[in-house]
Amino acid sequence: MPDLTPGLRAELARIAGPDALLTDPADCWPYGYDNSRRQALPQAVIFARDEAQIARLVRLCADTGLPLIARGRGTGTTGATVPDRGGIVLSFERMDRIRRFAPEDRLIIVEPGLTNARLQQAVGQAGFFWPPDPTSAAVCTIGGNLAYNSAGPRAVKYGTPRENTLGLRAVNGTGAIFQTGVLTTKGVVGYDLTRLLIGSEGTLAIITEATLKLTPLPExxxxxxxxxxxxxxxxxxxxxxxxxxxxxxxxxxxxxxxxxxxxxxxxxxxxxxxxxxxxxxxxxxxxxxxxxxxxxxxxxxxxxxxxxxxxxxxxxxxxxxxxxxxxxPALRQIAPKKINEDVVVPVSQLGKFVDGLTQLGQESGIRIVNFGHAGNGNLHVNLLIDPDDPAQVERAAQCLEAVFALVLRLGGTLSGEHGVGLEKRAFVGKELDPIALDLMRAIKSQFDPQGILNPGKTLPLA
Amino acid sequence: MPDLTPGLRAELARIAGPDALLTDPADCWPYGYDNSRRQALPQAVIFARDEAQIARLVRLCADTGLPLIARGRGTGTTGATVPDRGGIVLSFERMDRIRRFAPEDRLIIVEPGLTNARLQQAVGQAGFFWPPDPTSAAVCTIGGNLAYNSAGPRAVKYGTPRENTLGLRAVNGTGAIFQTGVLTTKGVVGYDLTRLLIGSEGTLAIITEATLKLTPLPExxxxxxxxxxxxxxxxxxxxxxxxxxxxxxxxxxxxxxxxxxxxxxxxxxxxxxxxxxxxxxxxxxxxxxxxxxxxxxxxxxxxxxxxxxxxxxxxxxxxxxxxxxxxxPALRQIAPKKINEDVVVPVSQLGKFVDGLTQLGQESGIRIVNFGHAGNGNLHVNLLIDPDDPAQVERAAQCLEAVFALVLRLGGTLSGEHGVGLEKRAFVGKELDPIALDLMRAIKSQFDPQGILNPGKTLPLA
CATH class of the missing domain: 3.30.70.2190 (Alpha-Beta Plaits)
Incomplete structure (x- = not known):
């Protein structure tokens, strides 16, 4: 990664605008972690304000090779927002306005930094809700929900962000601003870039606005x-x-x-x-x-x-x-560290899957605790370990690989709603079809030719 | 387009397999039209049998530059399956098996040539349905439904194919076979290629298998x-x-x-x-x-x-x-030709839209009849014209442009469920964001570098 020269720093300050740039490591540290407990120091933090500012920032990063990582509130569990290669963290915490609420069209247009809870509050007063409800809804942002396609328990009936988003505005890796999707619940003009961006963890483009489809609150x-x-x-x-x-x-x-x-x-x-x-x-x-x-x-x-x-x-x-x-709380109390996996198997395979986990737990001597969203076959598999016991850490790593292999053998997928980030990057090549993966890599290099948008996340390293 | 030399014809016969190649124009004509009333003569028709055969055919087309157009039953209304540049029509009418029905996982895996009606019948016996229900459900195929994201009235509650498809198998423009998606209702590993292919009208890849999400039949x-x-x-x-x-x-x-x-x-x-x-x-x-x-x-x-x-x-x-x-029937009786447009406006704009249509009808002297799926804001706007009256045909073309402009002014989209094909190709550039369109073109050339998959459809000509 390039050094933050005084010239570059001055340019970042101009782009950031007043009171929107942090470069002191003490200020930057809190923007370098997420809920995976990984942490890395960003070279700078910029607070996103608007599309034009973000486009200028992307162009500077593309010119200089600085990585750029969009960040909501850091509730992700996969290290997807951790700047492990340095670069700029673009925090959306101040870009959190509701741009337009149209109850008669059952939609709302919001900025990515809006928290899920504030969204629900705003639309709830008019008798609506937005179905995705991750456990972290009180603090997590819509931008983050879209980045990981985060869902929660209600998805079993109401779907994930992919089924509840009508359109997006975004900035790609060359700094070009574009709009995807429609304002309506039907539309088939051009290719579906909306869903392509949802779940792409900030690696294809930086989402600057989302048009969300609302559902009437049940009585x-x-x-x-x-x-x-x-x-x-x-x-x-x-x-x-x-x-x-x-x-x-x-x-x-x-x-x-x-x-x-x-x-x-x-x-x-x-x-x-x-x-x-x-x-x-x-x-x-x-x-x-x-x-x-x-x-x-x-x-x-x-x-x-x-x-x-x-x-x-x-x-x-x-x-x-x-x-x-x-x-x-029990999980937190009894184990200094838990590896919380977010895997999915077809509903018919749940019994076989839990049997297999029991056996893996016995073989490895690792305590495994399982719960989750059964209607989607989405289980959170928790491996409880003592991080100070290197032998156990090693066995847990092997056990985890065996869990993933079991998931894939049963026709499942390695992530239901947490995403890939850094944590699962080494494994998803076992799930993804190699040709499909090539096509994904080609899409990545086309949306982000300089490879500056959240580099090294989501897709396995080549 | 290249000539069908004897050598090429022999190679096509080898790839097609026994009784699966038509080259006599009299036999080929019936595969050159769709419900847009457009028609063009394909150089040959091949009946799809399996993935390996399709992959070989795609490679031959890529090597020789022959256009390749996947076709269900020709019920599309936009000319998307009409071989206006010649080439091979790949008919899926014989590739129509159910590969696996898993009611306990609420999914079915089918070949693209299966008709919507036969699908509904098969899953209906077990108490399920697949929500998309185009008017042509009795004869149209699942492959066609996916190609245009065709929905129908039930979409207002149950969604379109994009919300009801879990995964696909497909062959891209280089003849590479790949798999997208998952068997489960949640999954966020890699980019969403499933929805990218749905609605792409056979221009990115040829779908060879679809995993469909089923819904329990209401009582x-x-x-x-x-x-x-x-x-x-x-x-x-x-x-x-x-x-x-x-x-x-x-x-x-x-x-x-x-x-x-x-x-x-x-x-x-x-x-x-x-x-x-x-x-x-x-x-x-x-x-x-x-x-x-x-x-x-x-x-x-x-x-x-x-x-x-x-x-x-x-x-x-x-x-x-x-x-x-x-x-x-009334529409068919009173007008020798109707231009049936499939546009969408936000629900709140329906009144304004119909007012605007009334005015356009008065100004142009064209009779316009409107009905459709109001819950999605999806109206079928029918311009009734006499094709033998050149002045009226000319006025209708102008009127249609004004209809599209009105749709876009009201925040709508030019197609809800019929797609673009040839009919709307000249107009969608007015709806699509220019940067998004560039990204779509780049995706097209990456999935289909030789430009042989349904060339000239869906995206506006460059």
Whole structure:
């Protein structure tokens, strides 16, 4: 990477505008990490203000070879925003306005730095929501959600950002500003660049504006908890729930390791021999919610169901979610480090997958805890390790490779919603078709001929 | 285009395999048209059999410069499959198998030549459907649906092929076979080539297999017909219907010109002063359908509503649809030629758009009849003309340009579901951002460096 000469620094300051450039390492450090616990020092941080400023910055980077990394709030888990090759971090935290809200057309046009929570608040007042709801919704940004196609539990019914974005504005790696997509829910003029940019982790272009498709808020929601003897029964229930017309708006799963962990932390009001747990939510018009609940209860009721509880009050809902909520603090307490993998297998393979994980855990001596979005087959596989034990770290790395191999053998994919970044870069070549990967690389070099946009992320190194 | 020398013809025969090559012009003519009424003679027709055969054929075309045009059943309306530059038409009518049906994973893997109707029949028996339902569903193929991102009325609730396809296999313009996407409803590894190919009209790659996401069949459906005094009231009703949580599964529109036309053909049981008509369908669990109906009735009931009729029996449903069904034969009878445009405007602009069309009709003396998928803002604008009247043909061309300009002024798009092909190629440059268009052209030359895949279609000529 090129040095930040005084001349270059002065040019960055001119482009950044007043109070929008950081170059002191002490100021820059906080913009060099994400939730992967990786960290690297950016050479400078610039606060994005508008498209023209971003285009000028991209051109300077393309001329000088400085890497440029767009960043929301650093909640990503893959190191995708960590400037491991130095360069400029372009923080979107100040570029967070709502540009236009058109409830009559069910759309909103926003800047990428807007947080998911503020978006939901703004559109919620008019009776709408934007379906993607990552766990980090309180702080994560729309730009980040689009970069990783981040979804969350509601995706099982309402889809991911790819199904809920109408168009984008962006700046490519030569500093050219362009617009993709439409303002409408149908449109087939030209190639679909909107979805090409979504999930590309800032490697093809820097998104400067997004037109989001909104959905009317459901009137009512019901929460159920189903305890099963074992994971195979639970997996069959997932298939049954997904095959009937009342699609759950959340269908979350915990395996026996996750239940045991939650149980170790607090008294759980759950049958002793529970081997797998499903949390099921349905939403819809208030007048239909009883019937909707009946339909999912019927689908969930298989031989092997130990207990089915319904919540109706807010307190009852909280009580049912208690097992799941107890999990994250428990994970943090018992293991100094967890490797949290975000893999997906076809729903029919969930049982086989969890069996395989159990075996891998036994073989490697690594404790593996599994939970996640079962309706999409999207499991978060957590390997709990002590980072100060080099032998365990080594075994965990081998175990992780075996987990990925198992996922691919079962017809799955290595990331459902966290993306690739640096963490999975070495593995995705095993999933991607080699010709498709060549085509992706060609697209990358065409959108970003100098290779300055988030270099080395997302695609495996050549 | 290169001549079909005896050597080339022999090579084509070897690649085609037994009984799979046509070269006699009399045999080839039927494969040279589509529903745009354009027609051109292909130099040869080959019946697709499998991926390996297609890859060999693409390599031969790339070596010799012969254009290669994939074709389903020729129901497209834009000339996208018409071999206007000669070359080989690759017909998929024999490559129509279901490769794998996995109801427990809600997916089916099919060959592109399968018709939409046969797909629906196969998955319907297991309680599922594939949402895209073009009017031509009885004969059109899945490959064609993917090529144009063709949707139909159900898209308003269930989305287009882009939202209902998980992955593809395809052959690019160098004859390389590749796989895109996943078997699951979440996945963010690599760039989204699946959606890039969908809607690209066979110009980037030839699709050889599609993995389709299925949806459980709703148990019940209700049909309503709402007659309004004028288009503005109807447009407000569309916004209101789309803003409440019981999304209609069809929301079709007819303006006063369409009603007048239908009335001219048959006795219609409809209030005399009806200025705009909505057909509204809701579906869902049988136990909720009364309440769902109530919700849409409430949203549809605005001042300016003349009559709202509900159908409950099949006969009543047929009676309500009678006005809409009377339209197509009427159009065919009264005008020797109609220019059927498939444009989209934001729902809030529907009233303004129809007003503008009325004015354009008056100014040009062209009769314009409008109906379509109002929930998506997708109107089919029909210009009725006599092709033997050169002055009228000339005025219609000018009028059409003005229609497109109006669509773009209102924030719309020039095609919702029919695509671009040859018909709109000259116009889409007005919609597409010039930088985005450059990026699309670069993608095209990268997927198809020799420019042999459906040359001259979809993107404006350079």
């Amino acid at each position: 009512a929601k019901r929460t159920l908890r189903a305890a099963y003897t074992d994971v195979h029964t639970a997996a069959r229930a997932v298939s049954a729930l997904m095959a009937q017309p009342v699609l759950p708006c959340a269908l979350e799963f915990m395996d026996s390791t996750a239940i045991a962990l939650a149980r170790s932390q607090s008294e759980l009001d759950l049958p002793q021999d529970t081997g797998a747990l499903l949390m099921i939510e349905v939403d819809g018009p208030a007048s239909c919610i009883d019937e909707a609940q009946k339909a999912v209860v019927e689908a969930a009721r298989l031989s092997g169901l130990l207990e089915l509880r319904l919540a109706q009050t807010a307190a009852e809902v909280a009580a049912l979610w208690q097992v799941r909520k107890a999990l994250s | 019940a459906k209700r049909t309503l017909r709402a007659a309004y005094t004028d288009v503005h009231t109807a447009a407000r009703a569309v916004s209101a219907l789309m803003a409440q949580p019981v999304l209609p599964c069809a929301l079709e529109f007819m303006d006063s010109t369409a009603i007048a036309l239908a009335r001219s053909q048959s006795e219609l049981d409809l209030p005399q002063d009806t200025g705009a008509l909505l057909m509204i369908e809701v579906d869902g669990p049988a136990s909720c359908i009364d309440e769902a109906q109530k919700a849409v009735v409430e949203a549809a009931r605005l001042s300016g509503l003349l009559e709202l009729r509900l159908a409950q029996t099949a006969a009543e449903v047929a009676a309500l649809w009678q006005v809409r069904k009377a339209l197509s």
